Amino acid sequence: MTRFNDKVAVVTGGGGGIGSAICRRLAEEGAIVIVTDMNAEAAGTVAKAICDAGRSAFSISADISDGRACASLVDQVIREHGRIDVLVNNAGINRRGNLLSLSEEDWHTSFAVNLDSMFYLCRATIPHMISAGGGAIVNTASQWGLYPAPNHIAYNVTKAAVAAFTQNLARDYAPDKIRVNAVCPGEIHTPMLEAGVNRSGRTIADLDKLVPFGRIGKPEEVAALVAFLASDEAAFICGSLVEITGAQAVA
Ligand SMILES: NC(=O)c1ccc[n+]([C@@H]2O[C@H](COP(=O)([O-])OP(=O)(O)OC[C@H]3O[C@@H](n4cnc5c(N)ncnc54)[C@H](O)[C@@H]3O)[C@@H](O)[C@H]2O)c1
Numbered sequence: 001m002t003r004f005n006d007k008v009a010v011v012t013g014g015g016g017g018i019g020s021a022i023c024r025r026l027a028e029e030g031a032i033v034i035v036t037d038m039n040a041e042a043a044g045t046v047a048k049a050i051c052d053a054g055r056s057a058f059s060i061s062a063d064i065s066d067g068r069a070c071a072s073l074v075d076q077v078i079r080e081h082g083r084i085d086v087l088v089n090n091a092g093i094n095r096r097g098n099l100l101s102l103s104e105e106d107w108h109t110s111f112a113v114n115l116d117s118m119f120y121l122c123r124a125t126i127p128h129m130i131s132a133g134g135g136a137i138v139n140t141a142s143q144w145g146l147y148p149a150p151n152h153i154a155y156n157v158t159k160a161a162v163a164a165f166t167q168n169l170a171r172d173y174a175p176d177k178i179r180v181n182a183v184c185p186g187e188i189h190t191p192m193l194e195a196g197v198n199r200s201g202r203t204i205a206d207l208d209k210l211v212p213f214g215r216i217g218k219p220e221e222v223a224a225l226v227a228f229l230a231s232d233e234a235a236f237i238c239g240s241l242v243e244i245t246g247a248q249a250v251a
Pocket residue numbers: 012013014015016017018019036037038039042062063064065090091092093094113140141142143184185186187188189190191192193
């Protein structure tokens with residue numbers, strides 16, 4: 001498929017489980033992919049593997065909880081590639097705890113990484129998309145932002161805010177032909193999920209049983225949805241929160 005031929009796509013958290021799958025998918029479909037992550041080594045490894053497969057990718061390491069780092073990331077991409085057609089705000093962290101057990105630091109860090117980064121990156125990117133006549137933004141929210149899981153107040157609230165942020169941006173910038181949507185994944189097999197499973201003493205098989213489809217999801221399945229939403233095939237989809245849960249959200 002060539003849905004992203006010559007398009008420039010920036011993917012945050014591109015060194016992680018879902019992010020790396022998104023980078024590979026967009027590159028396979030012709031995009032020049034900017035793999036960005038605070039883990040420089042992971043971002044570099046993903047970009048190199050894409051290049052080794054004959055596709056186009058570059059890595060930039062940045063801590064996107066920092067507004068200046070976000071502005072300079074976007075400046076660098078514009079300087080080196082001239083445009084940003086697709087922005088995938090995928091990086092995120094999952095700090096466990098309820099109102100009383102969560103630390104104040106974890107509350108603020110969760111907002112900084114999961115939400116503020118989107119504010120900074122969209123503010124820096126949208127003017128370029130407006131000048132170019134449009135663009136596509138896909139944000140990673142979560143099933144838990146719509147239907148809270150217990151004992152994850154910071155994660156759930158930041159992801160609910162990502163959903164609201166997505167709808168607000170869509171409403172404001174649809175007239176500029178910028179489509180903004182969010183994906184809301186359920187349990188997806190990644191390093192983040194593995195860490196959560198290890199902390200809780202459960203197994204992947206335990207999680208599989210919670211999903212009516214019979215198994216948890218794969219990063220590549222989320223990547224396929226992100227690619228669709230970012231592509232021209234989704235031309236009239238704007239302001240949508242798309243669940244990808246194997247029916248767990250309705251169980
Ligand atoms: N795995 C799941 O079950 C699941 C479910 C719903 C939503 N999500 C969301 O999907 C997204 C990707 O999650 P994943 O499971 O692939 O996790 P992951 O831990 O594998 O990847 C997250 C990546 O984000 C990067 N990152 C974290 N903080 C950063 C920062 N300050 N600056 C730059 N990069 C930073 C990490 O280095 C990591 O590479 C997250 O937003 C997560 O909340 C995951």
